Amino acid sequence: MGRLAILSGAGALPVALAAAHPDAVIVTFAGVDHTHDRPVCEHRFEKMGALFDDLKAQGATDVVFAGGMARPPLDPSAFDATMAGIAPRLVAALQGGDDALLRLVIAVFEEQGFTVRGAHELLPGLTAEEGLLAGPTPSEQQQKDASFATDILLALSPLDVGQGAVVAGGLCLGIETLQGTDALLSFVAATPDKLRRTKGGVLVKAPKRGQDLRVDMPAIGPDTIRNAAAAGLSGVVIAANRVVVLDRDATLAAARDTGLFLLAQAL
């Protein structure tokens, strides 16, 4: 692998990647939040030609996308020639779900000769092997709830919807949409008690079936655990090897503090 470029959005993952790859080129985008405290190269989505030129000039051969990137509105009048060339495919991708857009982004970087890496390839231990990571062994009901939540995600997967679902006592309390896991858990937390048949419940996080793990890999972290606890859940189940565990020590500590189980399962 040659020099790495980290195309960075919000959150802890780009910073962790930068720490593990001190030689990397750090790229951010105007209008996208990031939390790097080392020098960054800020680019614009409208000027992808300039980005490719800059990456090549700096010797980058490999790129990784990391962190959440809200999509700022694109200003077509600012497109450079490269971006104008991509525009027709972009129009098509923008009609589809998130995955359509991300597949296009990967394709465009590959056409430019870059190797697109997944963050999980670059940070050993970023995902979790199968097994109980923290907390009590899930009960039979909790396992059933996890299985039902997984069925919901699988049913939605062909539609490019859903990286998370919450089930409690056989009832679905929420399905993750583009607002993300924390928004889902706030929604679940606001459920009136009288609508919940039982206490507890399980959050399942898994990538969509067939999802390219090099972009938009589902992630959990200490906040996920704390928010799941605040929503009254009993535990969190993640797809083994296919969900990022951000700040693993703090995530496990949060599970211990809240008493929630955290289980990695082959889903």
Add this chain to the structure above:
Amino acid sequence: MGRLAILSGAGALPVALAAAHPDAVIVTFAGVDHTHDRPVCEHRFEKMGALFDDLKAQGATDVVFAGGMARPPLDPSAFDATMAGIAPRLVAALQGGDDALLRLVIAVFEEQGFTVRGAHELLPGLTAEEGLLAGPTPSEQQQKDASFATDILLALSPLDVGQGAVVAGGLCLGIETLQGTDALLSFVAATPDKLRRTKGGVLVKAPKRGQDLRVDMPAIGPDTIRNAAAAGLSGVVIAANRVVVLDRDATLAAARDTGLFLLAQAL
């Protein structure tokens, strides 16, 4: 049809049924909200034997379930003999989704000799025929969004999840779970602008495929339209003849006031 009993939960529908059937026995349940202003017979879920005896004594032959009923926790120590006899099947139904429970309720009433009616059979005009009920004709994008939301509902239908979904510009902004449509629309309204690719969006409401329309029929009303407008949506699509339109005049007026379209489609 003999005398009707209206087993009443919250909302406008039980009141509308009572107005259309002045002779009906009005039944409510301890712990369940209702808005009747005429005399009601309050029963307890734990004493179904007493309910059946009362209905028969009052000459009721037909029953209709109407309005939202949150499930208060059942107190098994208060079960009468009839309820104790139902308990084993109740345990099984409680492990499943809403439909499993409602199918059991229908079966139990039928075993007791009652005919279970759907509210839409008893209130002509309660649902809507196919057609544009109010507002502008949906654009091609809005029709695509409606079609995608419908696909989401169909994918979830075998799992007994989902009577509503919101899609905007090809992105799913929310899927209805047991908290109901208003909670879904509040959730959508709270979506940060930068996550929404486009303005607008469409709410689709439809029963689950194969759902027994005699209970828990999906419903919209003026609040649905106003909340959809507050969530920034452009319109609402309902399954023709299979979704209750509560307070139709006010619902159509709300669509006119907010500029939203309201379309009934064969879904």
